[in-house]
Amino acid sequence: MSKAKRLIDILLFVSAKKQFTAQEIADAFNISVRTVHRYLLDLSDMGLPIYAEQGRNGGYTVLSSTILPPILFTEEEAVAIFFAFQSLHYYRDLPFNTEMKSVSQKLYESLQKEAQKKVDSLQSYIAFWNPKRAISTPLLSDVLEAIINHSQLDIQYESKSGITTKHVHPIGVYAHDGLWYMPAIHLQTEKTLLFRVDRIHSMHVSDKGYETTVHLQQWLESPHEPQQPIRLHVELTREGVRQCRSEPNFEKVLVTNSNGTGYIDMMIDQGEIHFISSFFYRLGPDAIVQEPPELIQLLRKHAQTILATYPLDS
Structure with a gap:
């Protein structure tokens, strides 16, 4: 043998x-x-x-009961797993970063010399690139452990209004554009809110559980009803249409006319106005906001701030 x-x-x-x-x-x-x-x-x-x-x-x-029996991979499967891990390389913080490095090293060393040469060559021609964020997320692993244990959390959270205490039951965490987000049920209001994990300054884990049928994948895939619905109507030039196609929040609701122009007509939450104002301000005359008036006023305020910063007589 x-x-x-x-x-x-x-x-x-x-x-x-x-x-x-x-x-x-x-x-x-x-x-x-x-x-x-x-x-x-x-x-x-x-x-x-x-x-x-x-x-x-x-x-x-x-010491551990989590050792898996040997799994036989084909060369192509091993290379696929290796590059799947590579796709997460540009995230500064991962809840399993050390383990990923270990698995990648084991996979690479298990390959035959010719397969290793193939991986080395592919790494010169393919990359799952994403701008690497400098923002640290030190509590990511702690948050994930609390979620797995179905715990409630008291978090010190930083927002525009300052640092406040939130009593929440997290649904899960997901990564988007280099940042980690945590949808959670705000237990005082029973509303589901979205938190950025890097903005959690501290957290206290409660032993109390919380019964919910909402799972992260369901939450991500289901349409989110606005808490304070307000109509967003924006007329777009051809360039405005092209820019909005690259924006995930507007891509699916974008309507394109036969001449290449288009428009967005949808219901949003009033709390989103501040977040989307910078996007439409950047588009300038390629996106003419018709509604809501609150967004129009905010765009004017942005423009006045820029004009005040760069006066004509400077």
Whole structure:
């Protein structure tokens, strides 16, 4: 029997048994105790967390029950997984960053030399590039652990109005454009609000649970009804249409005329006006806002601020 096959068999044996002695393995596989110790050192080097207890009655304990049995990948599958991890390379913070680096290294080292050359070559020609954010998200892993445990959170959250305390039940976290977001039920109002994880200054985990049937994927895919609905109507030039096609919030509701111009006519939440005003201000005369009047006033305020910053007599 090959050494690789023997190692796999011993890995499965100790993962299922959890606690064992070298003699038990020697008896089970008809090998010497000295050979068992060599195999256990090999498995430890491969990442199996084994704790050795010294003494007459000593033995071994597998510290983790999450070791998976060996999985056979084709070369193409291994390369695909390697580059899937590469697509997350530009996120500054990930809840499993260390593990991803470890898995990528193991995958790369498991490939044949020709496959490694293929990966090296592909890395010169393909990248899942995204501007790397300088913003740190130190509480990301803690937030994710609280979500998995269905915990409620008291968070100190920074917004335009300052730092306030929010009592929430998070639904999940998702990454978008280099940032991490946490949709959560605000327990005082029973409304689902969206928080940026990097703006959470501190958090306290409550043991209290919260029953909800809302799951993250459902929340992401379902249309979100505005809490304070207001009509957004914007007339667009051809260039305005082209710009709005690149904006996820407007891409699906954009209506294009036969001459290439178009318009947006939809209901939004009044709280979104400040967020979208900078986008339409950037489009200038290529996006003429018809409604709401609050957005028009905000665009005028933006323009007046710029004019005051750069007066004609300067």
